[in-house]
Amino acid sequence: MTRLVAAAAGVLLLFVAPAAAPAHSRGGCADRFLFCEDFERLPLGGAASLEWGIDTKHGTLTVERHRGDRVLHVHTEGNGRAFLKVDDFAPPGNSFYGRVRLRVAAFPTAPDWAHYTLVEATGQGPEIVRPLGGQYVPTLDRALWGVGADGGPTGDWTNWRESAPSVAGRWQCVEWRADATDNRVEVWIDGRPRPDLTVTTTQHGGNPVDFVFPRFDTVKIGWQLYRGDPTPAAYDLLLDDVALSATRVGC
Template identity: 60%
Template sequence: MRNLIAAVVTAAMLGAATGSVPAGAADAHRGSCGRGLLFCEDFDRRPLGGPATVDWGVDTRNGTLTVERARHGRALHVHTVDNGRAFLRVDDLKVPGDRLYGRMRLRVDAFPTAPDWAHFTLVEATGTGSTEVVRPVGGQYAPTVPGVFWGVGADGGPTGDWTNWRESAPVREDTWQCFEWVLDRSGNRVAVWIDGVANPELTASTTDHGGNAVPFVLPAVSTVKIGWQLYQGGTTPGTFDLWIDDVALSTSRLGC
């Protein structure tokens, strides 16, 4: 399995491939990020290029993941072509309690300006107890504004496919930012912080989500994917590059 994962990381623009390892397999490495975390990866111990071994799975289609030098140490370079995807994947999470918090540092070279309503995801969570695919960090190009905006979204469940993008949360290109999110099953609530500041509009709850009257129900999360996916073809630009660092999952807020 680890050989398959390494091959996927280093392969360039191949077809769909997946691999995963239990989140609990990374205890030694997580110690360098701090104790008490469900998952942590700062990439600083990873070799440049495609790592020989990883403590996380990979999900790619027309995309690659490589470890490269960044402003502070090393970071994960995510590269996709058109409507491709490339995700770091944490499987077999066991989350005590109702709340799962996440954090990542992020820089995106450029966001899509075509096609109209181009929709993208950077964080996706799935699990048991609900068929919702929850997307706490994602966004959309809105040609009517025009602009590209962050938004909470979901897919695959009774509430359908929606991204609740907000003009109060415009994206910033070529800039390092810190994103935090929480998935709280006690109220089926999703909330997001950017650079330590909450945006009250970047939320979802049982009854307030994407203009849909069907109740929104969070799963008991067991898998989290972090990276990039765009869902429509014929994009401008034709390729996408972003850098991700200091990824962590916990049962309490992590801070930036």
Template identity: 60%
Template sequence: MTRMRKIAVLLAAASATLLAIPPTSASAIPQRPLFHENFDHLPLGPVTAGRGWTTDTSDGSLSVERSADGHGRELRLHTEGNGRAFLVLSDLAPPGNSFWARLRLRVERFPVAPDWAHWTLAEASGSDLPTLVRPLGGQYVPTEKANFFGVGSDLGPTGDWTAWRTSAPATAGSWSCVEFHLDATDNRVTVYLDGREQSDLTVSTEQHGGTADDFVFPRFDRLKLGWQLYQADPTPSSYDLRMDDVTLSTRRVGGCAS
């Protein structure tokens, strides 16, 4: 075989190989998250800041501890009374003012007093409007003698409200994979618990637990994740929450790492 024929054969084989490889779509390209933290690279002990986040506490503390299963590390948040302890993401600028969040959570105990005790696990805000959007939170409902998740808001035109639902019970002492989507196209909050959409918890511009005024997102630049209880002298008198595998993205991330 002449040299020129060998080259032609090699070029033909290379072309056939390239044609056999399916084109890569834009959706198949791995996307870099807006934020990710699994706490595995932080030293054990009290913590006031991490990679791209700070803390906000009052009668509360945050610490990095070994995971109970011995794999990796997790964040423990502790409060006394109606204190607060939050991991804080500042200087957010999500594209289109919309984003997905996914995290693992374990609340050791929920309040059983006073009646209607109100707690928050996530709070998004912006400097342009006073509205606080609370995609994860809930209340102790004395008529049901149980705690339930509810999306809520405070300040702004719709005031203070928490749209809890008995279809979304808050279970203490076990890990949950929690997701929420803040979609600015119609100021919609969608919540997923362990991979399942909780449609009863969805709120939007005209579908929410506040007044007749429209519910409108601020331009998000801050997200707090942690625990706050608002009523004084609650029972129990202290609270512990564990958090791991936190991710923010412009797309749904999916299930939590085990």
């Protein structure tokens, strides 16, 4: 907004008010990122890129327009999966940060203990690391975020927290850090640190076996559910501004 302001000496001064900040700051892609995808350069329709692959079973990935932006629509049926897959990933020091903006239409409400993954990192080593996922907890009748893992000596676990409900129907910016120094995974939601979701070599939900990262070479981002005949029977989420980096990306 521009307006005239009268000065004491009678001179008119031109005052330009600062523009209002955008309601939703966009991430975009920068050269410093190890990987980045904002979907703006991709055609609408079935998702495909020379920069990343696809891993699906009973699921689809589609580039769609949403409120002026291009986003990735992830759809799965039952306990299917649909992931954007980053191969040949070699983070320095086997440690990296990630960020994704997401909107999940609904989380599972059945069967009991159904758990879901949105980000999965694998490589040379038996552990499958899940920096972003969660589980439907029937004793609380809620779906809760929790860092998880599978395979290797620690087996299948999701370190869900009652303090971190999985919220459906609205956009959120989720960041994570995988730090190989002590096999630590940290999480931020909408720019706020969530120490309740942190796991480390020896602190990961009471499992007495040490949790150790593989040598990462693949990161998958999307959706997978691990129990059959779930409610709802199908799952939809929108993803945008995916980034992997050696330093924190931010929202």
